[in-house]
């Protein structure tokens with residue numbers, strides 16, 4: 001029986017030396033191009049035929065065994081040409097479901113396909129009895145970010161997080177094709193976007209850049225294999241007051257000239273709340289006071305320090321009485337007393 005030759009490489013627009021990756025990419029491109037839903041009704045029929053042929057081409061070229069059998073036919077055949085099976089081909093492979101005339105398609109596949117690659121209807125298991133098994137595949141690990149204030153990172157927090165990530169489509173196992181047509185679940189892309197809201201418990205003392213692992217919250221698996229994990233990379237939001245330098249915290253504190261000269265006790269913000277700090281008499285602008293162990297956790301048992309940088313500034317609205325005293329100070333300085 002003569003059938004019409006199908007040029008699978010031409011159908012996918014690739015060369016005979018295309019890699020598996022190129023074949024897959026070409027298939028996805030062509031399947032999208034010819035998807036019947038994307039064409040107006042006048043073109044639907046043609047798109048449908050093309051779509052079936054593209055799927056058929058992929059069915060053969062994605063499978064190394066089928067591809068090598070196909071390649072064995074040689075490159076002299078042209079698409080649509082009357083084709084007679086060569087006598088050296090394995091007889092068991094030759095099969096036609098019924099003696100349909102060449103050019104008509106049975107069950108979505110061409111006669112050419114049915115003759116070589118199928119038991120008449122469908123491709124799995126093949127005429128040779130070989131069933132393609134896809135073993136269980138563990139879900140992909142996903143990565144996302146979680147943004148925390150310095151206080152949240154210090155104390156720990158439970159944060160509601162909306163997670164979205166791409167993972168292999170469980171319905172088609174990432175192939176993009178199911179039951180010989182476009183996988184409806186993933187639109188033929190082989191991947192799906194997962195969105196979910198998670199209550200994430202962030203332990204106290206997490207640092208910028210560390211990854212929190214949420215077991216089993218990653219990509220879907222197939223065949224009962226474990227799901228992937230979700231890794232959340234910690235980002236610390238910049239703080240209006242605290243500057244984090246390693247495990248130390250630095251803050252700027254403004255004091256008045258009289259406080260600098262005479263010394264004072266001033267309130268200072270720390271991660272543990274407000275404390276009173278002694279400013280020594282004769283403090284200079286830019287000098288630093290250290291609060292030992294009031295920084296960020298360096299490890300489980302130790303913490304960095306907090307540094308208070310003194311900035312001496314003039315009081316914004318001095319009263320008349322204050323101005324009188326400054327005048328007096330000024331004259332005393334001038335006269336050298």
Ligand SMILES: [Zn+2]
Pocket residue numbers: 169170171172173174175176177183184185186187188189190191
């Ligand atoms: Zn799918």
